[in-house]
Amino acid sequence: xxxxxxxxxxxxxxxxxxxxxxxxxxxxxxxxxxxxxxxxxxxxxxxxxxxxxxxxxxxxxxxxxxxxxxxxxxxxxxxxxxxxxxxxxxxxxx
Amino acid sequence: xxxxxxxxxxxxxxxxxxxxxxxxxxxxxxxxxxxxxxxxxxxxxxxxxxxxxxxxxxxxxxxxxxxxxxxxxxxxxxxxxxxxxxxxxxxxxxxxxxxxxxxxxxxxxxxxxxxxxxxxxxxxxxxxxxxxxxxxxxxxxxxxxxxxxxxxxxxxxxxxxxxxxxxxxxxxxxxxxxxxxxxxxxxxxxxxxxxxxxxxxxxxxxxxxxxxxxxxxxxxxxxxxxxxxxxxxxxxxxxxxxxxxxxxxxxxxxxxxxxxxxxxxxxxxxxxxxxxxxxxxxxxxxxxx
Amino acid sequence: xxxxxxxxxxxxxxxxxxxxxxxxxxxxxxxxxxxxxxxxxxxxxxxxxxxxxxxxxxxxxxxxxxxxxxxxxxxxxxxxxxxxxxxxxxxxxxxxxxxxxxxxxxxxxxxxxxxxxxxxxxxxxxxxxxxxxxxxxxxxxxxxxxxxxxxxxxxxxxxxxxxxxxxxxxxxxxxxxxxxxxxxxxxxxxxxxxxxxxxxxxxxxxxxxxxxxxxxxxxxxxxxxxxxxxxxxxxxxxxxxxxxxxxxxxxxxxxxxxxxxxxxxxxxxxxxxxxxxxxxxxxxxxxxxxxxxxxxxxxxxxxxxxxxxxxxxxxxxxxxxxxxxxxxxxxxxxxxxxxxxx
Numbered sequence: 001x002x003x004x005x006x007x008x009x010x011x012x013x014x015x016x017x018x019x020x021x022x023x024x025x026x027x028x029x030x031x032x033x034x035x036x037x038x039x040x041x042x043x044x045x046x047x048x049x050x051x052x053x054x055x056x057x058x059x060x061x062x063x064x065x066x067x068x069x070x071x072x073x074x075x076x077x078x079x080x081x082x083x084x085x086x087x088x089x090x091x092x093x094x
Numbered sequence: 095x096x097x098x099x100x101x102x103x104x105x106x107x108x109x110x111x112x113x114x115x116x117x118x119x120x121x122x123x124x125x126x127x128x129x130x131x132x133x134x135x136x137x138x139x140x141x142x143x144x145x146x147x148x149x150x151x152x153x154x155x156x157x158x159x160x161x162x163x164x165x166x167x168x169x170x171x172x173x174x175x176x177x178x179x180x181x182x183x184x185x186x187x188x189x190x191x192x193x194x195x196x197x198x199x200x201x202x203x204x205x206x207x208x209x210x211x212x213x214x215x216x217x218x219x220x221x222x223x224x225x226x227x228x229x230x231x232x233x234x235x236x237x238x239x240x241x242x243x244x245x246x247x248x249x250x251x252x253x254x255x256x257x258x259x260x261x262x263x264x265x266x267x268x269x270x271x272x273x274x275x276x277x278x279x280x281x282x283x284x285x286x287x288x289x290x291x292x293x294x295x296x297x298x299x300x301x302x303x304x305x306x307x308x309x310x311x312x313x314x315x316x317x318x319x320x321x322x323x324x325x326x327x328x329x330x331x332x333x334x335x336x337x338x339x340x341x342x343x344x345x346x347x348x349x350x351x352x353x354x355x356x357x358x359x360x361x362x363x364x365x366x367x368x369x370x371x372x373x374x375x376x377x378x379x380x381x382x383x
Numbered sequence: 384x385x386x387x388x389x390x391x392x393x394x395x396x397x398x399x400x401x402x403x404x405x406x407x408x409x410x411x412x413x414x415x416x417x418x419x420x421x422x423x424x425x426x427x428x429x430x431x432x433x434x435x436x437x438x439x440x441x442x443x444x445x446x447x448x449x450x451x452x453x454x455x456x457x458x459x460x461x462x463x464x465x466x467x468x469x470x471x472x473x474x475x476x477x478x479x480x481x482x483x484x485x486x487x488x489x490x491x492x493x494x495x496x497x498x499x500x501x502x503x504x505x506x507x508x509x510x511x512x513x514x515x516x517x518x519x520x521x522x523x524x525x526x527x528x529x530x531x532x533x534x535x536x537x538x539x540x541x542x543x544x545x546x547x548x549x550x551x552x553x554x555x556x557x558x559x560x561x562x563x564x565x566x567x568x569x570x571x572x573x574x575x576x577x578x579x580x581x582x583x584x585x586x587x588x589x590x591x592x593x594x595x596x597x598x599x600x601x602x603x604x605x606x607x608x609x610x611x612x613x614x615x616x617x618x619x620x621x622x623x624x625x626x627x628x629x630x631x632x633x634x635x636x637x638x639x640x641x642x643x644x645x646x647x648x649x650x651x652x653x654x655x656x657x658x659x660x661x662x663x664x665x666x667x668x669x670x671x672x673x674x675x676x677x678x679x680x681x682x683x684x685x686x687x688x689x690x691x692x693x694x695x696x697x698x699x700x701x702x703x704x705x706x707x708x709x710x711x712x713x714x715x716x717x718x719x720x721x722x723x724x725x
Contacts, residue, residue: 014345016352018326025348029458030341030451031547032334032348034327085518087462098685109437111410113685136406137437141414143685163417163686194444344451 004092005080007046039079050092053077102133106253106301109133112181114144119177126256126277129298142184147171160184164191176280190338196242197350200336203241203250204233209308210250212241214336220315223263227368230270235297245346248353249304254297256290264289308382310360317364321374324362330355385411385684396657398432409438411684418686419608423449423492449492456480456495459549466517473583475501475575481584489616497550504555519544557593558600566639587621588635595648607679615656629661
């Protein structure tokens with residue numbers, strides 16, 4: 001799939017690390033999100049440019065140990081859909 | 095439109111006008127709050143209104159509707175005999191819906207040596223009773239309903255209203271505090287049998303002195319005494335649930351609460367008596383910075 | 384003790400006039416402003432005025448609270464837009480959300496409740512489906528109310544977002560279908576103005592007429608002072624920006640059948656807020672104008688609604704406006720049977 005995704009601009013996001021979860025304060029909405037791995041990492045690797053799900057998965061597997069047999073791209077797509085519902089990620093058209 | 099009587103009250107940083115169709119609740123409030131300062135210049139932050147639920151319920155089986163500058167639809171009325179409780183609930187409502195100068199936590203707080211102990215939990219956890227008891231045993235009472243967390247300094251500001259004692263706690267406190275500090279008995283209120291207790295004079299005199307939050311407890315009454323660690327994520331979530339204005343404060347609320355969770359040691363505390371609770375608290379207190 | 388809301392109106396018109404207020408008068412003014420949902424607007428109007436410290440803190444809090452409301456309203460509009468990304472028709476913002484989205488003076492300090500949008504009537508089902516898919520759900524499950532809404536009202540039954548807990552009202556015209564005047568919804572959609580973000584707001588004259596329709600037709604003039612304050616701002620800004628504005632207002636009022644309502648609203652705005660209005664559109668004072676003003680100002684220093692008889696007369700009359708008598712009887716009877724207040 002060549003669909004690219006873009007994350008909310010860095011200036012819109014304030015992160016805070018709690019022991020087992022990451023907090024994300026999203027300024028345009030005023031909503032505080034509590035995110036578990038790998039979601040914070042997904043948003044972080046998208047920080048500078050729009051990426052496809054495959055590109056995101058590749059960067060994640062470079063950063064983390066991923067179990068064999070797990071389709072990282074499927075997981076990424078599922079998380080991206082959730083993030084789109086929350087307004088933290090959008091699809092790039094064209 | 096009936097006439098209204100009114101009094102002004104200042105508690106900690108907040109000032110109220112309590113307007114009532116009946117004199118009785120105001121007379122009770124005035125007596126119990128007699129040692130509190132008056133708001134300067136008669137300026138207040140909120141007006142609470144106690145009015146008849148329906149015009150014909152002013153004199154016959156008088157029924158109090160709790161209203162004010164901030165209000166909730168479908169608020170359940172109280173009988174006039176519980177008018178004092180209605181006034182206290184009205185003040186809680188104004189704070190919960192309208193206060194923005196601190197992050198509000200549903201918690202009690204007491205102070206010793208400039209350090210604040212904060213206790214939060216659901217109704218029945220014992221946070222009010224514990225704060226009342228500790229206030230008679232060497233601690234300074236700061237509040238039993240709301241802990242006010244400063245958005246810039248991170249300190250706790252006192253908000254020492256009448257302490258709300260329920261059911262068995264009333265008898266227990268009557269062993270410790272003189273009769274003239276108690277309000278009227280109110281049986282079978284929506285929150286059980288209630289009696290209000292005026293905080294100690296020192297708590298009132300020092301109501302402008304803040305304290306650094308040093309220990310956060312989630313007390314749970316009726317279980318064998320134990321202290322347990324808690325994960326930060328759980329603490330954060332439970333505190334947002336215990337805060338009425340976290341969302342309303344936006345970014346400032348986020349910074350204040352995350353800093354609080356980062357800096358304040360926290361335990362879950364199970365106990366079966368105030369003596370047990372005191373022991374557990376003392377064991378922690380001495381180890382804290 | 385303030386007996387009516389005149390001091391609030393005076394403060395909004397002449398900010399400097401508050402410098403003479405005593406402590407208890409400030410308390411009254413604040414209670415009146417909160418009751419009329421005008422404290423945010425008042426706080427902005429009084430930004431440069433000298434006042435006691437605690438009063439300043441109260442007004443600052445109002446500004447903070449309304450800033451949050453504005454932020455949440457714009458986010459809600461954004462969420463609706465994303466949910467309707469595949470819908471090709473115009474999504475027209477209404478009321479407070481429109482004012483803040485278009486950066487209008489009427490949006491400054493405005494309290495905003497639900498998100499109100501207007502779409503073409505034939506697209507209601509498509510829009511409803513998209514919103515339900517995106518996490519909104521129905522608020523009123525009762526089949527009678529549901530049917531009533533769909534057949535007679537100018538909006539879908541209310542929807543609330545299951546996670547954000549915020550309501551959206553989807554309108555297809557600006558007045559209930561059973562009311563007297565029948566505005567031309569198609570004309571409103573055709574003339575709607577596009578914002579940078581792809582959402583729409585009504586054209587100036589339509590925006591004013593919608594607010595006027597709302598003032599007289601929705602409820603017993605409840606929230607009337609706030610509604611009229613909006614109208615005051617809209618009229619001032621649009622008249623200053625375009626010398627054709629009054630002519631457009633005249634012709635659109637005829638298109639929507641709101642000529643009398645326009646005239647009365649202009650007279651009331653002039654009387655209450657000193658709004659400069661076109662004399663020929665405003666027409667001559669009616670005897671009932673002063674009754675309307677009394678009703679608008681019926682709030683005492685404790686924040687209580689006063690003048691009960693005037694209020695009751697307005698309530699019955701406004702329900703009459705919205706529904707023909709036979710329907711009114713049936714609707715009230717069913718509501719009464721189910722224990723709701725009429």
